[in-house]
Each structure stands twice: as structure tokens, then as C-alpha cells.
Amino acid sequence: MTLTVIKAGLQSSLQAAPYRGLRKLAVPSGGAADGLSLALANRLVGRPLDAAAIEITLGPAEFRADRALAVAVTGAPCQVQINGEEAEPHQTLHLKAGDVLSIGRVWAGCRVYLALSAEIEVPKLLGTRSTLIGAGFGGLEGRAFADGDVLALGKQGDDAPALVTPPELQPFFGHGFVLRVVAGPESDRLALGMAALARKRWRVSSRSSRMGLKLQGNAIDLNSAAPIRSGAVFPGIIQCPPDGLPYLIGCEGQTTGGYPRIGQVIRADRHLIGQLAPNATMLLVPVQPDQAEQILHEKLKLWAEWLPGLALV
Amino acid sequence: MSQSIYCADDWLMIQGLPAERVAALAAAAEGGGWDDIVPGLDSLSLSWDPAQRSLEAAHAAAEALAGSDADAAPATTIAPxxxxxxxxxxxxxxxxxxxxxxxxxxxxxxxxxxxxxxxxxxxxxxxxxxxxxxxxxxxxxxxxxxxxxxxxxxxxxxxxxxxxxxxxxxxxxxxxxxxxxxxxxxxxxxxxxxxxxxxxxxxxxxxxxxxxxxxxxxx
Missing domain, CATH: 2.40.100.10 (Cyclophilin-like)
Known part of the structure; x- marks a missing residue:
């Protein structure tokens, strides 16, 4: 009753719902970097939308089912193979005992989600099975997978009905992203206002992880680069360190910071941060908080039928 | 110190607070339906799920909190x-x-x-x-x-x-x-x-x- 990790790749880990309500203890939210793709994968294998699944960074990675199992692959586009035969993302795949599932290198985007019909049996910690890789707890021993890891599976069967994500709902990922942002608490320090963020095309540097992403582009002019008194940061906050190049806080980013906070990616778009790979480009489009609220409601309405109860975090 | 409220789409921050006021407001915010209550050195941040609570309601709740005389309440019921x-x-x-x-x-x-x-x-x-x-x-x-x-x-x-x-x-x-x-x-x-x-x-x-x-x- 297991799944064997043959090739873990760059970073594969167990991710589910975020840690909730623990930021005052400086515990990051974590969870799936792209919670929408996690939900889409779980939907295809009949599991709760935020059940624990495998988050694969950039690929390739390889797994062996040691029992019959239904699985589904979503997120960044990549080649999917079962025993060397082509298989499709965004549909329920039935594996027999001994079948090898291979995930190729992603063509665009950053993270692939592999959901299983059976529960992955690691203990829940502080309410979730998500791995906080930076803090070193949760998930499988608080770490990313290593080659040869064996994941214990629950009793749930392989009889998940065969489903396909409706084609019009399959997210498309390219190399360019548009993220909408509201002003941050220190946006008034931007010498050119929010236009300083909007008028540039930003590139994601190789210094990127679940904790945060360093952006490249022309340095931003601040009226004052003085540090702030340490205060809260949340996933999606854009900080401006003294070098003027923005740092975008990821899902596993620390809970407080001392650099000026010059923008905040809106909640409706935050799942896209999980798909930003090094060299991806992005445009930051300023909106007002009430517009951001409206955009979230519209996005949730779009998903309500296929993913009932979806929460974007 | 002047207190003001910063507001994003799913969190806000009462800023410009003396340290003891941060602790008092954090204690007063407990049970107020916030997802996270995050004290800073001179600020208190509160987050919510916009699917559950409107921006307007969150802002009004924060204004009421910021304007309350929570100082009077014993903030430190926590054992030393x-x-x-x-x-x-x-x-x-x-x-x-x-x-x-x-x-x-x-x-x-x-x-x-x-x-x-x-x-x-x-x-x-x-x-x-x-x-x-x-x-x-x-x-x-x-x-x-x-x-x-x-x-x-x-x-x-x-x-x-x-x-x-x-x-x-x-x-x-x-x-x-x-x-x-x-x-x-x-x-x-x-x-x-x-x-x-x-x-x-x-x-x-x-x-x-x-x-x-x-x-x-x-x-």
C-alpha cells in the first residue's frame, strides 16, 4: 500500500491546505504554492480539494505505484508517461501495481501537482499535512522527497470515476504572467508612485523558492530606503530591499519583515506566484482593494461549478 | 504617535502604535473573526477571507478596534x-x-x-x-x-x-x-x-x- 519515489527531482514535497492562524507565532502559511492546481488535481481523483498531494518543482520526477491507484496531474504543462507511454494531464489516470509514472521537465510554469485517490499517510501537524521546507516540519519528516522514499497510502481504492477537467477550465501557463497588485503600506515611498511597478517588465531571477522570488529589472527609486519597524508581511507582498530590486514573498515566506512593502499581489492572483519559474516575466497591474475583492468573487464564481467550495488563500 | 489604518484586499494594518497598545489591541482582536492577528513592533495586522467577510466590514471592525480603549483592559493575562x-x-x-x-x-x-x-x-x-x-x-x-x-x-x-x-x-x-x-x-x-x-x-x-x-x- 505504498507509492515509491523513484526520482524526486529538484524539489518534490507533500502539500495540502496552508497552516492557518499561526502567523502570530511566525509560522508561515505554506501549503500548495498553486492551490488552484492542487484543487484541480484532487477533483479528478475524488479527494477533498485541499487534500495532500505531491508538488513537483520544474520536473522531471518519477514514481512507482505499488498497488492499483487512480492519479491525476495538473499545473505546469509537461510530458506525462505511464511505463513510457504517453498519458494526459487533467484527467483521471488508473495505475496498476508496478506502473511507473514519469513527469517530464515543465515547458512553462513552475509546479506540477500529482494527486492520488488514496490518502498519503503522514501525520497531520497543526491542522495540515503540508511541508514547511524552510522551517523543517510537516509533511514527510519536514523535508522534500529524496530518491527511494516510500509513501504509505490509505485504504481508499482506485475506483475514482474517470474525469477530465473541462477544457475551457484548464489553466494555460506561458512564460509571461500578469499579476494584479494593490498598494502596499509603504507604497508612498515610490518616487514615481505605483507606476514604478506597472511600467516595467519584471523577470524572475534564479534566487526563487517557495519562500520568495527575487525580481530583476531596473532598480526602483524610493524616496527613502530606510528600514521600517518590523511588521507583518503576507504571501504576495512585494518588498523593496536597499538594492531597489523587488522581492516577492512566496507562500512559505516569513511572517514579518523590515523592508518597505511597496505592493501586494491580490488574493485572486496569488496562486499564480506558485507558477513563476526563473526567467518568467511578469507585469504588475495596480488595482484598488475593492476591485481586488470583486475580482476574487468573480474568479470564485467561475470555479464554483467544477470546484465547489474552492478557497483561494 | 498618530495611528492610521493601511488596507489591502484581505488584510489591514493599524499602524503607529506604541508597543503596549499593540499587545492590548491584539488581545482585544481575539475572537473577532480574523484569520490571522499579527503583532508588529509598532503595528497590528489583521487578515480575513474576502469570501467570508467584506472589505467594508473588515475596515469598520478595525476602525472600531483601533478606536476602542482596549488599553484599559488587562492585556497581559498571560502568565510571565x-x-x-x-x-x-x-x-x-x-x-x-x-x-x-x-x-x-x-x-x-x-x-x-x-x-x-x-x-x-x-x-x-x-x-x-x-x-x-x-x-x-x-x-x-x-x-x-x-x-x-x-x-x-x-x-x-x-x-x-x-x-x-x-x-x-x-x-x-x-x-x-x-x-x-x-x-x-x-x-x-x-x-x-x-x-x-x-x-x-x-x-x-x-x-x-x-x-x-x-x-x-x-x-
Whole structure:
């Protein structure tokens, strides 16, 4: 009753719902970097939308089912193979005992989600099975997978009905992203206002992880680069360190910071941060908080039928 | 200090607060339906799920909170914590430079540090990492020019005007003056963090042998 990790790749880990309500203890939210793709994968294998699944960074990675199992692959586009035969993302795949599932290198985007019909049996910690890789707890021993890891599976069967994500709902990922942002608490320090963020095309540097992403582009002019008194940061906050190049806080980013906070990616778009790979480009489009609220409601309405109860975090 | 409210689409921040007001408002915000209540050194941030609560309602609730006389309420119903600290070598790496900045002899630093009434201002940086402040005037202590590759769990540092407690071994740039015996963060415990914002902290001096005994020889 297991799944064997043959090739873990760059970073594969167990991710589910975020840690909730623990930021005052400086515990990051974590969870799936792209919670929408996690939900889409779980939907295809009949599991709760935020059940624990495998988050694969950039690929390739390889797994062996040691029992019959239904699985589904979503997120960044990549080649999917079962025993060397082509298989499709965004549909329920039935594996027999001994079948090898291979995930190729992603063509665009950053993270692939592999959901299983059976529960992955690691203990829940502080309410979730998500791995906080930076803090070193949760998930499988608080770490990313290593080659040869064996994941214990629950009793749930392989009889998940065969489903396909409706084609019009399959997210498309390219190399360019548009993220909408509201002003941050220190946006008034931007010498050119929010236009300083909007008028540039930003590139994601190789210094990127679940904790945060360093952006490249022309340095931003601040009226004052003085540090702030340490205060809260949340996933999606854009900080401006003294070098003027923005740092975008990821899902596993620390809970407080001392650099000026010059923008905040809106909640409706935050799942896209999980798909930003090094060299991806992005445009930051300023909106007002009430517009951001409206955009979230519209996005949730779009998903309500296929993913009932979806929460974007 | 003037208080104002910053507002994003799913969190807001009451800013410009004195430290004791942060603790009082954080306590008053409990049970108010917020997803996260995050104290900062001079701010309190509150987050919510826009699918559950409107921006308008969240803003109104924060204004009511900010305008309340929560100061009058006893913010510190939290029991004070006593931490056992060893100021001896090899745990007091940077005692010399910190003592000099404070205008003290190195020998006098432990007595000064243990005599202050410390209070947890906030947790941040890494799970369970506590920022403590006190009423004494402390000069702005700078970060180490060359950060350490490894700071042991339980290390006690002074930076800016803040005393910081490292819960986990990690790289770090805080000048270190001692090490405590207590475990600050255990994700397997029902209450994972030993300290919380608003809590009073007293340091009790122990020697290196006692530290080794209390930490099971790990020191």
C-alpha cells in the first residue's frame, strides 16, 4: 500500500491546505504554492480539494505505484508517461501495481501537482499535512522527497470515476504572467508612485523558492530606503530591499519583515506566484482593494461549478 | 504617535502604535473573526477571507478596534515566563561589543540584561523567534558585519533596541550574548510556541554546567 519515489527531482514535497492562524507565532502559511492546481488535481481523483498531494518543482520526477491507484496531474504543462507511454494531464489516470509514472521537465510554469485517490499517510501537524521546507516540519519528516522514499497510502481504492477537467477550465501557463497588485503600506515611498511597478517588465531571477522570488529589472527609486519597524508581511507582498530590486514573498515566506512593502499581489492572483519559474516575466497591474475583492468573487464564481467550495488563500 | 489604518484586499494594518497598545489591541482582536492577528513592533495586522467577510466590514471592525480603549483592559493575562540563561563562554560570542555599545564592562552585561523587565513585542523571522523589548534606553546595536553561518537554538541576541531569541539553529546576524535552556518552538506540542506577544519575560542566570544539564547535554 505504498507509492515509491523513484526520482524526486529538484524539489518534490507533500502539500495540502496552508497552516492557518499561526502567523502570530511566525509560522508561515505554506501549503500548495498553486492551490488552484492542487484543487484541480484532487477533483479528478475524488479527494477533498485541499487534500495532500505531491508538488513537483520544474520536473522531471518519477514514481512507482505499488498497488492499483487512480492519479491525476495538473499545473505546469509537461510530458506525462505511464511505463513510457504517453498519458494526459487533467484527467483521471488508473495505475496498476508496478506502473511507473514519469513527469517530464515543465515547458512553462513552475509546479506540477500529482494527486492520488488514496490518502498519503503522514501525520497531520497543526491542522495540515503540508511541508514547511524552510522551517523543517510537516509533511514527510519536514523535508522534500529524496530518491527511494516510500509513501504509505490509505485504504481508499482506485475506483475514482474517470474525469477530465473541462477544457475551457484548464489553466494555460506561458512564460509571461500578469499579476494584479494593490498598494502596499509603504507604497508612498515610490518616487514615481505605483507606476514604478506597472511600467516595467519584471523577470524572475534564479534566487526563487517557495519562500520568495527575487525580481530583476531596473532598480526602483524610493524616496527613502530606510528600514521600517518590523511588521507583518503576507504571501504576495512585494518588498523593496536597499538594492531597489523587488522581492516577492512566496507562500512559505516569513511572517514579518523590515523592508518597505511597496505592493501586494491580490488574493485572486496569488496562486499564480506558485507558477513563476526563473526567467518568467511578469507585469504588475495596480488595482484598488475593492476591485481586488470583486475580482476574487468573480474568479470564485467561475470555479464554483467544477470546484465547489474552492478557497483561494 | 498618530495611528492610521493601511488596507489591502484581505488584510489591514493599524499602524503607529506604541508597543503596549499593540499587545492590548491584539488581545482585544481575539475572537473577532480574523484569520490571522499579527503583532508588529509598532503595528497590528489583521487578515480575513474576502469570501467570508467584506472589505467594508473588515475596515469598520478595525476602525472600531483601533478606536476602542482596549488599553484599559488587562492585556497581559498571560502568565510571565522565566527563561534560564547562560551568559558564559562559549555562548556569549559578542558580549564584548554589545557591552561596549551599552557603556558597560563585559562582566556587567549579564547583570544588566537579567535585570530588565522584558516583554514579548512580537514573533517573526522564523517559527517561534521572539522579539523582546524593555523600557531601558538601548543604543541602536548594529547587525554583525559578517553574519554567522550557524547560530545555536536558544541563542539570545541584541539588535537595534530588541532582544531576539533564536528557536532553531540557523544562520544569523544578531550579536549573541547568551543561550537559554528552554525550547522555544515545538511543532508537535499542543501549544507550539513557548512565548507569545504581550508576555512578560524574566531571565534567570545559570552556569554552563546547568545549561548542559537542562538541555540534556546538547549544549
Amino acid at each position: 515566563a522565566t527563561l534560564h540563561i547562560c551568559y558564559e563562554a562559549p555562548w556569549a560570542h559578542d558580549a564584548d561589543i554589545v557591552a561596549e555599545l551599552l557603556g558597560l564592562s563585559t562582566d556587567a552585561l549579564p547583570g544588566w540584561h537579567a535585570a530588565q523587565d522584558w516583554r514579548v513585542a512580537m514573533l517573526g523571522f522564523q517559527p517561534g523567534f521572539a522579539y523582546l523589548n524593555c523600557d531601558a534606553r538601548i543604543p541602536d546595536i548594529p547587525r554583525l558585519a559578517d553574519p554567522r553561518a550557524r547560530v545555536e537554538a536558544g541563542s539570545v541576541g541584541l539588535l537595534g533596541q530588541i532582544c531576539g531569541l533564536y528557536p532553531h539553529a540557523s544562520p544569523g546576524g544578531w550579536p549573541i550574548i547568551g543561550r537559554i535552556a528552554e525550547t522555544l518552538f515545538d511543532p508537535h506540542a499542543s501549544s507550539p510556541a513557548l512565548l507569545q506577544a504581550g508576555q512578560a519575560v524574566t531571565f534567570a542566570r545559570i552556569d554552563a554546567a546547568e545549561l548542559a544539564r537542562r538541555t540534556g547535554g546538547a549544549a
